[in-house]
Amino acid sequence: MSEPVKRIKAPVRFDYTVGAGLTLSRFLAALVEGRLVARRCPGCTKVYVPPRGACPTCALPPGEEVVLVGTGTVTTFCIVNVPFEGQTMKLPYVYASVLLDGADIPLLHLVDVPAAQARMGMRVKAEWVPPSERRPTLESIRWFCPTGEPDAPFDAIKEHL
Amino acid sequence: MRDVAVVSFQKRIGNADGLDEVELLAPTIAAALAGAGLARRDVGFTVSGSCDYLGGRPFSFVTVLDAVGAWPPIRESHVEMDGAWALYEAWVALQHGDIDVALVYAFGRPTQGDLNRVLGAQLDPYCVAPLGADALSLEALQARAMIDAGRCTENDLAAAVGRARGEPMEALLAAPYVASPLRAHDRGPIVDGAAAVVLVAGDRARACCARPAWIRGIDHRIEAPALGARDLTRSRSVERAAEGAGVRAGPVDVAEIDAPYSHQEILVRGALGLGASTALNPSGGALAAWPFMVSGLLRIGEAAKHIHAGGAGRAIAHATSGACLQQNLVCVLEAE
Numbered sequence: 001m002s003e004p005v006k007r008i009k010a011p012v013r014f015d016y017t018v019g020a021g022l023t024l025s026r027f028l029a030a031l032v033e034g035r036l037v038a039r040r041c042p043g044c045t046k047v048y049v050p051p052r053g054a055c056p057t058c059a060l061p062p063g064e065e066v067v068l069v070g071t072g073t074v075t076t077f078c079i080v081n082v083p084f085e086g087q088t089m090k091l092p093y094v095y096a097s098v099l100l101d102g103a104d105i106p107l108l109h110l111v112d113v114p115a116a117q118a119r120m121g122m123r124v125k126a127e128w129v130p131p132s133e134r135r136p137t138l139e140s141i142r143w144f145c146p147t148g149e150p151d152a153p154f155d156a157i158k159e160h161l
Numbered sequence: 162m163r164d165v166a167v168v169s170f171q172k173r174i175g176n177a178d179g180l181d182e183v184e185l186l187a188p189t190i191a192a193a194l195a196g197a198g199l200a201r202r203d204v205g206f207t208v209s210g211s212c213d214y215l216g217g218r219p220f221s222f223v224t225v226l227d228a229v230g231a232w233p234p235i236r237e238s239h240v241e242m243d244g245a246w247a248l249y250e251a252w253v254a255l256q257h258g259d260i261d262v263a264l265v266y267a268f269g270r271p272t273q274g275d276l277n278r279v280l281g282a283q284l285d286p287y288c289v290a291p292l293g294a295d296a297l298s299l300e301a302l303q304a305r306a307m308i309d310a311g312r313c314t315e316n317d318l319a320a321a322v323g324r325a326r327g328e329p330m331e332a333l334l335a336a337p338y339v340a341s342p343l344r345a346h347d348r349g350p351i352v353d354g355a356a357a358v359v360l361v362a363g364d365r366a367r368a369c370c371a372r373p374a375w376i377r378g379i380d381h382r383i384e385a386p387a388l389g390a391r392d393l394t395r396s397r398s399v400e401r402a403a404e405g406a407g408v409r410a411g412p413v414d415v416a417e418i419d420a421p422y423s424h425q426e427i428l429v430r431g432a433l434g435l436g437a438s439t440a441l442n443p444s445g446g447a448l449a450a451w452p453f454m455v456s457g458l459l460r461i462g463e464a465a466k467h468i469h470a471g472g473a474g475r476a477i478a479h480a481t482s483g484a485c486l487q488q489n490l491v492c493v494l495e496a497e
Contacts, residue, residue: 021181053183059230
């Protein structure tokens with residue numbers, strides 16, 4: 001061996017089985033039934049979707065369940081132009097923060113609209129996959145589609161950016 | 162040095178309900194603060210210890226901040242280490258004198274993956290980790306070295322486990338080896354867990370706790386990562402940390418040793434110079450339940466509890482990290 005070793009390969013692979021926790025598990029289970037179930041913080045009364053184990057402002061466990069109908073407003077969005085491994089959507093596509101009616105925290109999801117038409121304030125609704133294809137994942141909502149309603153005014157979303 | 166005391170401690174060991182990290186921690190932290198009569202706004206510094214490899218997610222400690230309510234913004238830090246080292250950072254922060262109250266917490270869900278293999282990934286990435294050694298095999302090397310050097314026998318290993326779990330020696334010794342000379346029970350059961358400790362400085366500690374557990378010494382030392390460069394039959398880092406923390410300055414009523422493997426308890430007990438008058442691991446220690454990343458902070462909390470309750474005047478706690486006791490922390494706690 002006259003050549004010095006300059007590089008080695010040391011592949012590492014670990015497998016995990018990650019439990020989602022009680023709060024998120026209930027949310028995910030409801031998605032299989034085609035329902036969006038948020039939770040209200042008993043302190044600041046904000047409605048979180050997906051719900052979390054504690055309110056990041058109050059540090060309190062979540063309170064009552066709030067069932068959302070699945071309509072909402074695009075608060076902000078990005079247009080994905082760069083191909084990447086695992087990509088399933090045709091470029092360019094719209095990925096948005098959707099403030100669901102009745103919720104205080106936007107949900108991130110796809111919006112089925114030509115990139116040039118994406119805009120803040122756009123009214124959208126969830127399009128669910130058929131019941132037989134629903135799983136405990138947000139992919140049970142295929143994407144959000146425009147409702148055709150007039151855009152929401154900026155004041156309606158300005159606190160949620 | 163500024164006087165700093167452990168005034169409150171809460172823990173949650175095991176996770177039969179399938180809680181996530183925030184769900185494990187939020188009630189634990191709330192109870193620890195309530196136990197000291199403090200509110201979240203009283204906390205001047207928050208620091209946590211955890212390991213991203215347990216869940217395979219980078220920066221997992223950031224999402225867990227929900228459990229403390231980090232809005233409005235708080236002064237916060239994290240160590241990718243057992244919570245005992247987070248406590249060390251909090252103790253240092255309290256020495257500056259600008260804050261009086263620190264919250265320390267640790268959490269871990271090691272049951273999400275294969276901890277035995279995950280721990281192999283912390284070894285030197287060039288010369289050791291590629292060998293694929295798992296943690297249990299490395300600990301068995303240390304146990305074997307101790308037996309060969311006459312530092313302990315397999316009976317001693319079984320006795321340590323028997324004391325921690327209340328099981329008879331004969332049954333323990335009849336169990337098969339998993340990595341000779343270690344049997345499955347020679348490692349504490351791997352469980353999920355969370356713990357929270359509240360530190361308060363000066364007179365304010367006396368308002369938070371009838372019998373504060375004052376930190377009279379705390380030190381941590383680390384040895385070479387190359388296992389071949391160390392004498393595995395002794396722990397110089399425990400000896401040095403014990404010296405730095407002042408363990409021998411007085412009698413030790415209670416000692417909580419963070420030894421997830423039976424031979425480690427024997428080795429650390431010897432390195433700390435503990436005699437027969439010390440109650441060793443009254444909590445059962447890590448051999449009874451091993452919530453990885455929480456275990457060391459638990460030892461400090463459990464030791465402090467004996468002072469809070471009046472059962473001990475002087476207690477020591479030990480925490481460990483790395484393969485074969487590579488890094489060790491020793492903390493001396495005293496009543497007034």
